[in-house]
Amino acid sequence: NAGVMQNPRHLVRRRGQEARLRCSPMKGHSHVYWYRQLPEEGLKFMVYLQKENIIDESGMPKERFSAEFPKEGPSILRIQQVVRGDSAAYFCASSPLALITEAFFGQGTRLTVV
């Protein structure tokens, strides 16, 4: 059973471009969580999704950020018109039930905006 897979591991975007970050949960996991880690800081919750539903997006910036977890395929975190302040590591976690304490984290995608 492979772990939570995130790709790409590293992503470089120019200001104004779009960034798409993918997260494939562990087999049998239908709950996905996204966190952002700014340089030298702890992780901050962004959004919690279940298949085809956004359960909690209280940590998502109001503009330019969106997330989805379709019935088939990985969860996608999309950042439109990236700015330098979006440079961070983005972690995804998945769990089989609605319990974050049962979640496993992926290795993260490191986004650099130049």
Place this chain on the structure above:
Amino acid sequence: GIQVEQSPPDLILQEGANSTLRCNFSDSVNNLQWFHQNPWGQLINLFYIPSGTKQNGRLSATTVATERYSLLYISSSQTTDSGVYFCAVVRDNYGQNFVFGPGTRLSVLP
């Protein structure tokens, strides 16, 4: 919102030394976990410990929920223990998201 503090922010140890990391939180929680982020950025779940004491090899953790703190003990430290240690809590009746502390950066020197 809930405040999670960790101390010390940085710690340098000689290999073989012991250490204690602390996590304080400002509100009642129903879950608490300790994570280790290694130098390659990977997050590893160390302990799920909302209360009581647990041990796993050279690591152990204690949470006193009524006093709103948790301690992580590392004994006979090794260079592979280097990295950042995060404490993360889930607030009572506040959904399914972790609030992470700022971390303790540990460097173990050979």
